Amino acid sequence: MSSRVSIDFEVDGVRRSEEIAPNTVLLDLLRDRHALTGVKASCERGVCGACTILVDGTPAASCGVFAFSVDGAAVETIDGQGREGGLGPVQRAFAECGGFQCGYCTPGMVMLTTALLRAHPEPDDERIRSWISSNVCRCTGYQMIVDSVRRAAELSREEQP
Amino acid sequence: MTNQPAAVGTSARRHDAAAKVTGGALYTADVRLPGMLHAKVLRSPHAHARLRSVDATRARALAGVHAVLTRDELAGLSPTYGYFIKDQPVVAMDKVRYVGDVVAAVAAEDEATALRALELIDVVYEPLPDVPDVTAALAEDAPELFEEAPPGIVPPYGTGASGHLRPRRNVCYEFRYATGPADVWQECDHVFEDTFAFSRMNHFHLEPFVTVADVRGEQIEIWSSTQNPFPLRKELARVLRVGENRIRVHVPYVGGGFGAKHNCKTEPIAILLSRMAGRPVRYCLTTEEGFLTLSQHAAVLKVKTGVKADGTFVARESEVLLDAGAYSDGSPLVAEKAAYRMPGPYRWTHVKSSCACVMTTTTPAGPFRGFGATQSTWAGESQVDMIARRLGMDPYELRIKNLKRLGEPFVPGESGIDSDLAEGLDTVAGELGYHRRARTPNRGMGLAIGFKDGGGVNKPAQARVKVTANGAVYVNSGTVEIGQGASTTLCQVAAEVLGVPLEQVAYAPINTDVTPFDQGTNASSGMTVMGRAVLRAAEAVRAQVLEFAARQLGCEATALTLENWAVRRGDEAPTPLPGLIMKVFGGTGYEFSGEGFFKAPNSPEAPLDAPCVFWEIGWAGAEVEVDPDTGKVTVLQLVASGDVGKAINKLVCRGQDEGAAVMGLGQALFEEMRYDGSALLNGEALDYRVPMAEDLPERFVSVTQEQGHGPGPFGAKGAGEGAMVPVAAAIANAVHDATGVRVTALPLSPERVFNALHRR
């Protein structure tokens, strides 16, 4: 375990160079070293999606990603989703539509929605359901999350110039 | 109250919205303290074994290990805990009783070191025969899980109810209830006896069980993901033999609980390790360990129902066996409720119920959303449909014929039913299109009514509301924000009373040293019990403020109204309060503070010692399609509805009903902890399937009824459990309607439905 590897990557737009043990998991790096506790840890088996982040725009379960593998990549977390002076459009939509309860799945759901809307700015309900089916929410029964994603699509479109 | 109610009845944005959508919300799992160590535990590989020896010498010698806890370190403690029965040891003492039972614990620099240390603990087990299920545990020659009776109590009960400790081998508790003359069985034209099986779920809260403990000198401080900080504090004080005021419990946001996070879970080990190590300790379970910590109760339910030829219900007798797992946890209370709720929402001349908690060598079972009502409603509401079909009646008609009226007591000595049950059923039937349904092969519809008493038994709640000179309001209460939205709705109640905008009201964080006492965030009691305490506290503050202002203005307090932190007399221009207050108390300000208390009064006539606070009713309707070749059940429509009396916050109420209904959907169709003997087969996230968005029925509708008969503030009732309770029975009833075949065991898996279809 004495060997270290150096990685150079971006977290929410800020460049980071660091030395890590080769078996460091990205989730732990983000939570423990960068204090990004908004990235949630739950099953740590790549199933629930609470730890979802974007790696070069693609959603990934950070509990299943070795930190060395993001060398050279751009990582986006919930921490970078705000806008000057407040919430980003996806966050606003979840807040407004009540797309959360305990909130533990929420950062992951917000990241998933961000990626979905970049790929499909006007998703229909079927596509929304199919995308958010990669993450677990134990509280809401999902319908209010679907509503939030639909609303997020509207708010994101309004945000585009 | 101001004339225009502004704060309640809205869809106001939740108080915790910004924190939660930004990832800024702090949970216990996020708490980090300087010098914090990490704990891991050694778990038994045996379902039942005597502990010959536990030797941690090698583990203690490992670099990075700061403390090791085994049975040898328990001297000076009362080392077992539980609700009514103190049978669960902090770490195993004489025996282990299920696969996963905790044998030893280590605190180390990091989790990896702690895990390595566990491998260095030498344990010699002497395996004993296991008792994997209720049948095995009740057998004549079954091995006893507890050779000696652990200390236990039976709470006071009123008319017709009784509790019994260890009535037979491997039964830790039995609750019995009876009312009305038993000779009415002779008047019944038909008597039906049916047996139902109920499978067990895992709570699967996303935030794991976790505690951070920091013991400094005599002060014990913990941050814990718990639903009941005050009873937890009391139990910890008993186990540790210290005063309750030596233990300070902080409760950050809780990432879901659904009943699991009550009383001692990760707390005793975290505290003891911190005390031994002299450093803060974080003890966080994995999801896999969560499966080994607590579950819902599997059950076998025998129901005998006597009716008249015209369908009038006469008598119902039931025997329920709960699989309590290896330790009693909340089982006695769940047994109480499973038996007591067996009559459901119907009128009977005679009722006799019993429920026994049977100990098995499996994960301990405890509180789970629905709390015994999910089990009793599964059996009761399935049987109502079976009886209707046997009598050639429509199940809807049979229900309508026998439902209790609004205000009719549930049983003698109980409070009256505070919902119009038929109105609720009609709402759901209408939304589903039940009466217009076309007869299509393999398609059918079913209805069910979930029934439970809500608000907890003998549950006191205290609250404090305080207001600064500038009109910033704090609500202090022990109700935990666990996702249900209480930190918003309780603030709405205070905002309404004080006539201030909701944004001006904050929900204070919970710290048991300063937060007023509360018995726990459970039993859907947040609004009907704590809500009333908050209402009274806010009214007390309002009275203080008005009296103060009246003195300053030289008028009667009754002549003044309060709005937007100003007082107004008749049509005069309002006088802002900040200036008035600072004139008297000085420019540094002042705080008005009011206390509120609520508890339903005790009554010896009430079977459970106090009449129920409110009745939590959930109505569900389902339309299904059954594939005869595979047995697969597709839910085409699910309609779920609760009566909240008055919605304090519409978004919050909707969220509670929908979340509950989808949990019921998982229970109905696939969610189940599967055992092979005493070995759990699917105790991890991938193999244990919870509902995902793709599992939602094509049409999923929730209806928040506001019938207005609730005892809570502004006519509110509670919510959160009701809409889960009837879902499984509604779906099974729809399957029966579709196929003519009855499935009496959950979940309604393709295999089970296929077998039922082909046994025909």
Ligand code: FES
């Ligand atoms: S915590 Fe990463 S998927 Fe569950």
Ligand code: FES
């Ligand atoms: S809000 Fe609790 S898990 Fe989604």
